[in-house]
Amino acid sequence: MSENGGGKEALPLFETKAAKGRDAYKLFAFTLFVGVCMILVYRLTHMPQPEEPGRWAWIGFFMAELWFSFYWIFTQSVRWNVVYRYPFKARLSSRYEDKMPGVDIFVCTADPKLEPPTMVINTVLSVMSCNFPPEKLSIYLSDDGGSELTFYALVEASQFAKHWIPFCKKFKVEPRSPAAYFAQNSGSRDIAFAQEWLAVKKLHEEMKMRIETAIGKGSISKDMKDLHEGFSEWNSKVTKQDHQPIVKILIDGRNPSAVDIDGHILPTLVYLAREKRPQWPHNFKAGSMNALIRVSSMISNAPIILNLDCDMYSNDPDAVREALCFFMDEKRGHEISYVQHPQRYENITKNDIYSNACNVVNKVELAGVDGYGAALYCGTGCFHRRDSLCGKKCSKDLKAEWSIVTDQTKKRNVNELEEASKALVTCSYEKGTQWGKEMGLVYGCPVEDIVTGLTIQCRGWKPVFYNPDKAAFLGVAPNTLDIALVQQKRWSEGMFQIFLSKYCPFIYGHGKIKLGGQMGYCVYLLWASVSIPTLYYAMMPSICLLRGIAIVPEVSSPWFLPFAYVFIGRNAGSLAEALTCGDTLKGWWNVQRMWLIRRTTSYFFAFFDTITRQLGFSETAFAITAKVVDDDVLKRYEQEIIEFGSSSIMFTITSTIALLNLFSFAWGIKRALLDWNLRAVEHLIPQIILCWLIVMINIPVYQALFFRSDKGHIPSSVMFKSIVGVSLACLLAVC
Numbered sequence: 045m046s047e048n049g050g051g052k053e054a055l056p057l058f059e060t061k062a063a064k065g066r067d068a069y070k071l072f073a074f075t076l077f078v079g080v081c082m083i084l085v086y087r088l089t090h091m092p093q094p095e096e097p098g099r100w101a102w103i104g105f106f107m108a109e110l111w112f113s114f115y116w117i118f119t120q121s122v123r124w125n126v127v128y129r130y131p132f133k134a135r136l137s138s139r140y141e142d143k144m145p146g147v148d149i150f151v152c153t154a155d156p157k158l159e160p161p162t163m164v165i166n167t168v169l170s171v172m173s174c175n176f177p178p179e180k181l182s183i184y185l186s187d188d189g190g191s192e193l194t195f196y197a198l199v200e201a202s203q204f205a206k207h208w209i210p211f212c213k214k215f216k217v218e219p220r221s222p223a224a225y226f227a228q229n230s231g232s233r234d235i236a237f238a239q240e241w242l243a244v245k246k247l248h249e250e251m252k253m254r255i256e257t258a259i260g261k262g263s264i265s266k267d268m269k270d271l272h273e274g275f276s277e278w279n280s281k282v283t284k285q286d287h288q289p290i291v292k293i294l295i296d297g298r299n300p301s302a303v304d305i306d307g308h309i310l311p312t313l314v315y316l317a318r319e320k321r322p323q324w325p326h327n328f329k330a331g332s333m334n335a336l337i338r339v340s341s342m343i344s345n346a347p348i349i350l351n352l353d354c355d356m357y358s359n360d361p362d363a364v365r366e367a368l369c370f371f372m373d374e375k376r377g378h379e380i381s382y383v384q385h386p387q388r389y390e391n392i393t394k395n396d397i398y399s400n401a402c403n404v405v406n407k408v409e410l411a412g413v414d415g416y417g418a419a420l421y422c423g424t425g426c427f428h429r430r431d432s433l434c435g436k437k438c439s440k441d442l443k444a445e446w447s448i449v450t451d452q453t454k455k456r457n458v459n460e461l462e463e464a465s466k467a468l469v470t471c472s473y474e475k476g477t478q479w480g481k482e483m484g485l486v487y488g489c490p491v492e493d494i495v496t497g498l499t500i501q502c503r504g505w506k507p508v509f510y511n512p513d514k515a516a517f518l519g520v521a522p523n524t525l526d527i528a529l530v531q532q533k534r535w536s537e538g539m540f541q542i543f544l545s546k547y548c549p550f551i552y553g554h555g556k557i558k559l560g561g562q563m564g565y566c567v568y569l570l571w572a573s574v575s576i577p578t579l580y581y582a583m584m585p586s587i588c589l590l591r592g593i594a595i596v597p598e599v600s601s602p603w604f605l606p607f608a609y610v611f612i613g614r615n616a617g618s619l620a621e622a623l624t625c626g627d628t629l630k631g632w633w634n635v636q637r638m639w640l641i642r643r644t645t646s647y648f649f650a651f652f653d654t655i656t657r658q659l660g661f662s663e664t665a666f667a668i669t670a671k672v673v674d675d676d677v678l679k680r681y682e683q684e685i686i687e688f689g690s691s692s693i694m695f696t697i698t699s700t701i702a703l704l705n706l707f708s709f710a711w712g713i714k715r716a717l718l719d720w721n722l723r724a725v726e727h728l729i730p731q732i733i734l735c736w737l738i739v740m741i742n743i744p745v746y747q748a749l750f751f752r753s754d755k756g757h758i759p760s761s762v763m764f765k766s767i768v769g770v771s772l773a774c775l776l777a778v779c
C-alpha cells in the first residue's frame with residue numbers, strides 16, 4: 045500500500061473488517077438452539093403430576109433453563125457480527141503531522157492507600173512521555189483522596205519528567221512507565237545509552253524513596269514543602285471528605301521556560317482535587333470526570349480527551365496517534381464519539397486464576413457489540429471527543445475544529461486560571477445544571493461508564509472498540525478473590541441497576557441503536573439476574589439426588605440427547621473459543637470456576653442489593669479496588685493459589701455449595717457401588733456426573749477448607765457455617 049499524503053481521495057485512516065469463520069459458528073449456534081428448544085419441550089411435556097414428588101423442583105428447573113436460554117440468546121448477539129479495526133498511523137502522520145489536535149489526558153485517583161501515589165505518577169509519566177507534540181498535550185490528575193501525599197508525588201513527577209521524557213524520546217524506550225520500564229532488563233546497547241540509563245534509573249529510585257519515606261511517615265517534610273507553594277492548601281482540617289477546591293498547574297505548557305533538560309517544551313500538568321463537603325454527594329468517579337472536563341476546558345480545552353484509571357499506564361507510546369486515526373478519518377471520523385481500548389492487565393499469571401484477563405470478552409464479545417455500532421464505554425483506556433462527552437448530538441455539520449487553546453486562555457496567567465478553575469469544581473457548581481444528566485458522565489450509577497456510553501450512542505454517535513495486539517494500556521487486576529468478587533459485585537450491581545432504570549437499552553435505545561446492540565448490552569446488564577438460576581443449578585441437582593429424584597432423563601432415553609448435546613456442545617464451543625483467544629486449557633477451567641463463584645456470590649448479592657435499592661432501602665456506593673497487597677499474598681497470587689483469607693459471607697456460600705455437592709456425590713457413589721445396586725441409581729447418573737463436575741471444579745475450595753495452613757485458607761468460622769448450611773440442605777432433602 046502506498047502512503048501518498050494529502051489529496052482529495054486519500055486512503056482512509058482506518059479500516060473495519062469482519063471476523064472470519066462466522067458462518068460455521070452460526071450453523072453451530074443453530075444446532076445448539078434446537079437442542080435448547082428440545083430441552084424446554086421435554087420439561088413442559090414431562091412435568092411430574094401434582095401428586096408425584098419433585099413437581100416443584102421440576103418447575104424450578106424449567107424456569108432456570110428458560111432463563112438460561114434467554115440469556116444464551118443474548119450472548120449470541122455478541123458473536124454474530126464481530127468486527128476488527130485497523131488504524132493507519134503512518135497515513136495520519138503524513139497528512140496531519142503539523143495539524144494534530146490537542147489531547148487532554150485525565151487520570152483519576154481516589155485513595156492514597158489503595159492507590160499508592162508512586163503507582164499514580166507512573167501512569168502520569170507514561171502519558172507525559174508519549175509520542176505526541178508536548179505543546180498539544182495536557183495531563184490532569186484528579187485526586188478524590190484530596191491527599192497531600194499524592195500532590196507531593198505529582199510535584200516530584202513534574203521534576204523527574206524533565207529527565208524521563210528526553211530519555212524516552214532519545215532512545216525510544218518502552219514502555220514509558222518508569223516503574224514498568226526499569227522492572228524489565230535494559231538489554232545492552234551502546235555506552236551512551238548505558239550511562240543515561242543508569243543515571244535516569246538512579247533518579248527514579250531516589251524519587252521513589254523520597255515519596256515512600258513521606259508516605260511511611262504520613263507527612264511531608266519542610267524541605268519538600270518548599271518545592272511548591274501548593275502545599276499551603278493542606279492543613280489539619282483538610283480530609284478526604286471535607287476540603288476546599290484545589291487546582292494547581294504544576295507545569296504550564298505555554299510557559300517558554302517550562303522545558304526539559306534538553307530544552308524541549310513540557311506538556312501541561314495539572315493537579316485537581318474538587319471541593320468535597322460531607323453533606324454534598326460527590327458522585328464518585330463520574331463526579332470526578334465531570335470536574336476534569338470543566339477544568340480542562342478552562343485550561344487547555346483540547347477536542348480529544350483520553351481517560352485513564354490511575355493504575356493504567358500507557359504501554360504503547362503511539363496509542364494517541366492510533367486513536368486520532370479514527371477521529372480524523374475524512375469520511376467517517378466526524379461521527380465517532382469515542383475509541384475504547386479493552387482493559388488489559390500487567391499482572392496476569394499464566395492460567396489467570398481469577399479470570400481477570402477476559403480474553404474472550406476482549407477478542408470476541410466487545411468486538412461483537414462494536415459490530416452493531418454499540419461499542420461499550422468501559423471507563424478507562426478510552427479516547428473521547430469532547431463534544432460528544434459533553435452532550436452534543438452527532439451531526440454532519442459538527443465537523444471538528446481541531447484548534448487547541450481559546451484566546452481567552454492565552455491571556456490569563458497561571459494564578460488566574462487556577463482561580464477560575466476552582467470556581468468550576470465547587471460542590472454547588474452543578475446544582476441546577478445538566479451535569480450528570482445530559483452533560484458529561486451520568487450520575488447515580490456505580491458503572492457510570494456503561495450508562496454514559498449508552499447515552500452517547502443514543503445521541504447518534506458511532507463509537508469504536510479497538511483491541512490492538514500490543515496492549516495500549518495496562519492496569520492492575522485484582523489479586524485476591526475477595527477484591528475480585530467485590531469488584532464484580534459493583535459491576536454487576538451497577539449494570540443490573542441500568543437494566544431496571546429508564547436507561548434499559550430496550551427502551552432507551554429503542555430506535556436509536558440496533559437490536560443486536562441492545563441485546564449485546566444486556567449480556568452484561570443481566571449478569572446479576574443469572575445468579576438465581578445458577579444457584580439453583582448448583583444446589584438443587586444434589587439435593588434431588590439425595591432424595592432420589594431424577595431431574596434429567598435417563599441416559600438410555602432419547603430425551604437425554606438434547607441435554608448431552610447442549611451441555612457438551614456449549615462447553616466444547618466455549619473451550620475452543622477460549623483457546624483461540626489465547627487462554628490456556630487450565631485458564632479456561634479457571635474461568636469456569638470463577639463463573640460459578642461470581643454468579644453465586646457477587647451477582648447474587650448484587651441482585652438483592654439492586655432490588656432493595658429499587659425499593660428505596662439503600663444508597664449507591666463505590667468500593668474502590670485495592671491495587672496493592674502484602675508480599676505473601678502477592679506470592680500466592682503468583683503461584684496461582686486462590687486467596688480466601690477473610691470470613692466474607694461470599695466464601696460461606698462458595699464452600700457450602702462445594703461441600704453439598706461433595707456430600708451428594710459421595711452419597712450417590714455409595715448407593716451405586718457399595719450397595720451394588722446400579723439399577724437403583726441408573727436414572728440418577730446424569731446428576732451424579734453433574735455433582736462430580738462441581739466437585740472437580742471446587743477442588744481448590746476443599747484444599748482451602750481442609751488442607752491449607754497459609755493465611756489464605758478458608759477460616760474455620762466459614763467452614764463451620766457452611767457445615768450448618770449443608771446440614772440444613774440435607775435435612776430439607778430428607779423431609
Ligand SMILES: O=c1ccn([C@@H]2O[C@H](COP(=O)(O)OP(=O)(O)O[C@H]3O[C@H](CO)[C@@H](O)[C@H](O)[C@H]3O)[C@@H](O)[C@H]2O)c(=O)[nH]1
Nearest residue numbers: 152153154188328329332353354422423424490491668669
Ligand atoms: O470516588 C471515586 C472512586 C473511584 N475513582 C477512580 O475510578 C477509577 C476506577 O476505580 P477502581 O476502584 O479501580 O475500579 P475498577 O473496578 O477497577 O474500575 C472499573 O470499573 C469502574 C466502574 O465501576 C470504571 O469507572 C473504571 O474505569 C473501570 O476501570 C480509579 O482510578 C479510581 O481512582 C474516583 O476517581 N473517585
Ligand SMILES: [Mn+2]
Nearest residue numbers: 353355519669
Ligand atoms: Mn481499577
